[in-house]
Amino acid sequence: MSFRQSRFFQFPWRSRTQIMGDIDTELNFHLEMRVAELVGQGLTPEEAARRAREEFGDVEFTRSYCRDVDLRTERSVRSADRMVAWRQDAKYAWQTLRRSPGFAVVSLLTLALAIGANTAIFSVARAVLLKPLPFGTPSALMRVFESWPQNPSAHTPLSPPNFVDYRTQQHTFTDLAALQQWSVTWRPENADPAILTALAVSASMFNVLQVGALHGRTFSPGDDTPGNTFKAIVSHGFWQRALGGDVARIGGRITLNDRAYDLIGVMPRGFTVGANEDVWTPLDLSDEIAHATVTRKQHWVHAIGRLKPGIAIDAARADLRTISRRLEVQYPEADSGRVAVLVPLHEVVAGDLRSPILLLQGAALMVLLIACANLANLTLSRTMGRRREMALRAALGASRARLIGQLLTESVLLSLVGGAIGVGLAVVATRLLLRLNPETLPAMFAAGLDSRVLLFSFVLSVATGVLFGLMPALDAARADLHDSLKEGGRGTSGGRGERVRRALVVVQVGLAVMLLVGAGLLLRSFGELTRVRMGFEPDHVLTAEITASGVRYDSAAAVNLLYDGVLGDIARSPGVVAVGAAMVLPTRGHMNTSVRVQGEPADEKNLPDLGYVSVRGDYFKAMHIPLLAGRGYDASDRPDGPKTAIINQTAAHRFFPKGNAIGGRIRIGPRPDTPWMTIVGVVGDIRDEGLDIETKPTLFANHVQEAWDRTLNIVIRTAGDPDAATHVLRSAVKAADPGLALREVRSLDQVVGSSLAARRFALGLAACFAGVALLLAAVGIYGVLAYMVTTRTREFGVRLALGATTVNVVLLVLRQGLGWSLFGLALGIGGAIVAGRLLSGMLFGVSATDVTTYLVVATGSVIVVVVACIVPAARATRVDPLESIRAE
Amino acid sequence: MHRTPSELLQGTVDILILRALAWESMHGYAISRWLDRGSDGVLAVEGAALYQALHRLEHRKLVAASWGLSENNRKAKFYTLTPPGRARLRAESAVWKAYANAVSKILSPA
Numbered sequence: 001m002s003f004r005q006s007r008f009f010q011f012p013w014r015s016r017t018q019i020m021g022d023i024d025t026e027l028n029f030h031l032e033m034r035v036a037e038l039v040g041q042g043l044t045p046e047e048a049a050r051r052a053r054e055e056f057g058d059v060e061f062t063r064s065y066c067r068d069v070d071l072r073t074e075r076s077v078r079s080a081d082r083m084v085a086w087r088q089d090a091k092y093a094w095q096t097l098r099r100s101p102g103f104a105v106v107s108l109l110t111l112a113l114a115i116g117a118n119t120a121i122f123s124v125a126r127a128v129l130l131k132p133l134p135f136g137t138p139s140a141l142m143r144v145f146e147s148w149p150q151n152p153s154a155h156t157p158l159s160p161p162n163f164v165d166y167r168t169q170q171h172t173f174t175d176l177a178a179l180q181q182w183s184v185t186w187r188p189e190n191a192d193p194a195i196l197t198a199l200a201v202s203a204s205m206f207n208v209l210q211v212g213a214l215h216g217r218t219f220s221p222g223d224d225t226p227g228n229t230f231k232a233i234v235s236h237g238f239w240q241r242a243l244g245g246d247v248a249r250i251g252g253r254i255t256l257n258d259r260a261y262d263l264i265g266v267m268p269r270g271f272t273v274g275a276n277e278d279v280w281t282p283l284d285l286s287d288e289i290a291h292a293t294v295t296r297k298q299h300w301v302h303a304i305g306r307l308k309p310g311i312a313i314d315a316a317r318a319d320l321r322t323i324s325r326r327l328e329v330q331y332p333e334a335d336s337g338r339v340a341v342l343v344p345l346h347e348v349v350a351g352d353l354r355s356p357i358l359l360l361q362g363a364a365l366m367v368l369l370i371a372c373a374n375l376a377n378l379t380l381s382r383t384m385g386r387r388r389e390m391a392l393r394a395a396l397g398a399s400r401a402r403l404i405g406q407l408l409t410e411s412v413l414l415s416l417v418g419g420a421i422g423v424g425l426a427v428v429a430t431r432l433l434l435r436l437n438p439e440t441l442p443a444m445f446a447a448g449l450d451s452r453v454l455l456f457s458f459v460l461s462v463a464t465g466v467l468f469g470l471m472p473a474l475d476a477a478r479a480d481l482h483d484s485l486k487e488g489g490r491g492t493s494g495g496r497g498e499r500v501r502r503a504l505v506v507v508q509v510g511l512a513v514m515l516l517v518g519a520g521l522l523l524r525s526f527g528e529l530t531r532v533r534m535g536f537e538p539d540h541v542l543t544a545e546i547t548a549s550g551v552r553y554d555s556a557a558a559v560n561l562l563y564d565g566v567l568g569d570i571a572r573s574p575g576v577v578a579v580g581a582a583m584v585l586p587t588r589g590h591m592n593t594s595v596r597v598q599g600e601p602a603d604e605k606n607l608p609d610l611g612y613v614s615v616r617g618d619y620f621k622a623m624h625i626p627l628l629a630g631r632g633y634d635a636s637d638r639p640d641g642p643k644t645a646i647i648n649q650t651a652a653h654r655f656f657p658k659g660n661a662i663g664g665r666i667r668i669g670p671r672p673d674t675p676w677m678t679i680v681g682v683v684g685d686i687r688d689e690g691l692d693i694e695t696k697p698t699l700f701a702n703h704v705q706e707a708w709d710r711t712l713n714i715v716i717r718t719a720g721d722p723d724a725a726t727h728v729l730r731s732a733v734k735a736a737d738p739g740l741a742l743r744e745v746r747s748l749d750q751v752v753g754s755s756l757a758a759r760r761f762a763l764g765l766a767a768c769f770a771g772v773a774l775l776l777a778a779v780g781i782y783g784v785l786a787y788m789v790t791t792r793t794r795e796f797g798v799r800l801a802l803g804a805t806t807v808n809v810v811l812l813v814l815r816q817g818l819g820w821s822l823f824g825l826a827l828g829i830g831g832a833i834v835a836g837r838l839l840s841g842m843l844f845g846v847s848a849t850d851v852t853t854y855l856v857v858a859t860g861s862v863i864v865v866v867v868a869c870i871v872p873a874a875r876a877t878r879v880d881p882l883e884s885i886r887a888e
Numbered sequence: 889m890h891r892t893p894s895e896l897l898q899g900t901v902d903i904l905i906l907r908a909l910a911w912e913s914m915h916g917y918a919i920s921r922w923l924d925r926g927s928d929g930v931l932a933v934e935g936a937a938l939y940q941a942l943h944r945l946e947h948r949k950l951v952a953a954s955w956g957l958s959e960n961n962r963k964a965k966f967y968t969l970t971p972p973g974r975a976r977l978r979a980e981s982a983v984w985k986a987y988a989n990a991v992s993k994i995l996s997p998a
Contacts, residue, residue: 025965026964057936058936062939087890383899
């Protein structure tokens with residue numbers, strides 16, 4: 001036996017008092033021995049005692065010195081002992097697990113799924129909700145909006161003059177910066193042109209965000225003043241992809257929209273202000289400021305501000321609102337009822353994602369809890385079987401703490417291994433899911449594993465191991481020595497363990513039912529959405545975005561000439577049924593303006609809203625939007641002729657309730673000098689803002705007469721495969737102007753589908769979680785019943801011997817299983833009704849207490865439970881009465 | 889009585905103790921007697937220094953301690969050389985012998 005082990009057994013851990021006592025015993029022994037020796041040499045006892053102490057030296061100092069040394073020794077011994085004990089436990093746990101591979105595999109699989117799901121969701125939650133935005137001191141960044149007089153809870157971008165007034169008059173921000181998204185056509189020297197997403201930004205933007213250029217520089221003050229704006233900064237991605245990552249290109253020129261821009265800098269990899277944009281150009285507002293009477297009513301400036309250090313958001317809000325009140329007084333016509341609204345930038349970017357992510361994380365945690373209940377059950381059954389082993393170890397001197405420690409080591413080890421596998425699964429799953437659904441997350445967020453996510457998974461794994469291992473460990477360590485050894489290894493039936501197991505099954509079923517209801521409601525919502533009457537038919541339609549960019553399209557005539565040519569060319573091609581174009585495609589939103597009906601009294605301060613989409617060509621025919629009254633646009637609607645309008649059914653009902661829409665006249669926008677438009681047609685409603693948004697009154701203006709918007713989405717209805725029209729489209733555009741580019745060439749089905757991407761993503765995950773939960777719960781019920789049947793073999797034998805039929809026995813087992821499950825079901829439904837309200841924001845067309853969903857979930861759960869009960873029940877009937885009794 | 893020269897280093901006491909335990913386990917008093925006898929009283933070590941050294945050596949795991957019964961049937965703490973202690977004794981002895989040789993060479997008359 002090595003010295004370390006002998007040390008371990010001979011000296012149990014010593015307390016401070018024991019250590020002091022030991023030192024005194026040792027030193028006194030020395031002194032007494034010396035005294036005895038000196039007395040033997042003839043000294044008197046007093047003389048001898050004096051001599052002995054004198055020879056010894058400083059006794060008190062030695063005592064305290066030895067105490068300090070021994071306390072240190074004790075500490076290192078204890079930690080070494082703990083290490084040894086832990087290593088023994090781990091080794092023992094490993095061996096135990098290897099002896100029961102079935103248990104290990106089932107547990108590991110369960111743990112890997114549950115911890116993996118949590119890790120995957122957490123990596124997204126961390127990226128979107130927890131990680132600071134990739135800007136300097138991002139918590140000080142605010143978006144500035146204005147409230148909307150008609151709807152105080154909604155907010156709009158600022159008007160350019162208001163933005164300038166806020167910027168110059170405020171005291172609480174280091175600065176405000178404006179941004180507006182646009183698209184530019186980039187014309188490389190020897191390649192096809194391409195449309196790029198660009199942001200026009202105040203020169204101060206990069207200072208506000210506190211992000212510098214990777215190469216070159218960002219904008220300097222004055223770059224956004226007239227004559228200085230032909231400067232561009234490009235994204236790292238564009239620089240790599242299109243400019244070969246060549247530093248020498250910085251300081252050179254690039255051609256955007258036929259204009260030469262000085263390329264002054266490249267931003268760091270991944271930098272975006274939110275649109276995944278490739279180009280930043282200066283935003284010059286001087287023209288708008290010069291025409292402030294008009295532009296103060298145009299709300300399109302998105303503003304970002306940085307709070308001065310130490311300024312709270314409330315102080316900044318109060319500051320801006322003082323300015324709002326001043327503006328209301330100064331410009332009542334444009335600004336009355338408009339108040340500055342401050343929202344932290346992070347909230348604006350992550351806002352919509354917060355509740356789905358939190359709900360999914362909650363669902364994942366519920367799956368983990370169910371897994372814990374399952375594993376606790378499994379472990380409980382196992383430790384029941386191991387009672388003899390435990391009792392034996394206890395008899396051999398293992399303390400209760402040591403036994404619990406050993407069992408906990410087993411469960412924690414198991415959950416750590418399971419967690420490690422789970423993290424691996426999470427990495428693969430997250431990458432895969434995000435690749436399949438690229439539009440789910442905003443560009444600013446990069447979900448992935450970092451040290452925090454790994455820490456989360458580690459802590460979660462340990463907690464899981466303790467959670468499912470503690471109860472069985474406590475139970476096993478409490479095992480009565482005599483009973484266990486005497487009973488010949490059969491666990492006691494009934495009693496505490498049994499009750500705990502039933503409680504676990506109840507909890508499991510309850511949680512699973514809650515998840516199923518949640519997933520069911522989301523599924524029903526999705527079903528409702530796909531059944532929504534869209535008002536157009538997305539199949540067999542090809543779409544593409546095109547921008548008439550460049551100086552040569554500065555006149556409306558040139559724009560009209562271009563689009564007439566392109567659309568006419570496509571219309572004449574074989575296989576094309578109809579072709580048209582719209583400023584924005586259905587489900588992608590629309591602009592908003594205000595409307596006044598001729599001859600009707602109007603509240604000038606509170607004009608009704610009207611959605612605005614300009615269209616041209618055979619748009620309605622290509623989209624299969626029915627013409628309900630009047631006519632579509634035709635050649636009689638001249639660019640410079642009287643203005644004509646087509647409105648949707650909702651607008652016709654709202655503004656012309658007597659059915660006299662055709663021939664009625666409306667004026668859009670705030671300016672009183674805008675010409676009246678005569679309504680020539682009414683078309684059916686379409687879901688243009690999104691499938692889940694009710695149709696609002698909308699004007700489909702004639703792009704021929706409103707050609708100021710140079711970006712259009714061409715829609716081509718084809719007889720056959722819409723993709724086949726791609727080359728027709730490209731050659732028509734090339735023939736009209738080889739300098740123009742197309743973007744987002746895809747079918748309308750894809751456009752509509754992508755509007756549901758986030759919803760589909762959340763639904764898919766929720767359904768997966770619910771499925772796993774149900775499976776786990778079924779396995780749990782099966783496990784408990786199977787165990788019960790095993791422990792009650794004798795009872796069943798007796799019952800069968802006394803004349804019970806197999807049906808009686810089956811019913812007995814079923815009643816047990818179903819009884820607990822129904823209780824769990826009831827609890828789960830109660831929980832779902834309470835928690836369902838959290839989901840209501842994500843539902844469409846169903847209420848959170850949709851009876852059908854609850855019924856289906858309840859029925860489904862009962863069926864699964866019955867199936868889980870049948871195998872153990874059948875086994876109970878196969879008990880041979882004689883065998884079972886003889887086995888005792 | 890013999891006083892330990894103050895310049896007798898801690899290290900010297902340590903090596904003497906290790907040497908004392910080379911053959912058998914001993915309690916502190918026995919070690920002190922052994923040192924006294926073995927050096928004819930020249931190297932008698934003060935009890936204070938001896939026990940401080942013993943506890944230090946125990947902390948450094950060069951000796952191990954266990955309770956046992958003394959010759960006169962009293963509870964006493966016995967010290968045993970551990971394998972690292974034996975290795976240390978071997979190494980230190982060599983150094984000491986070389987050192988002692990050098991010193992005596994210098995001090996002996998030419």
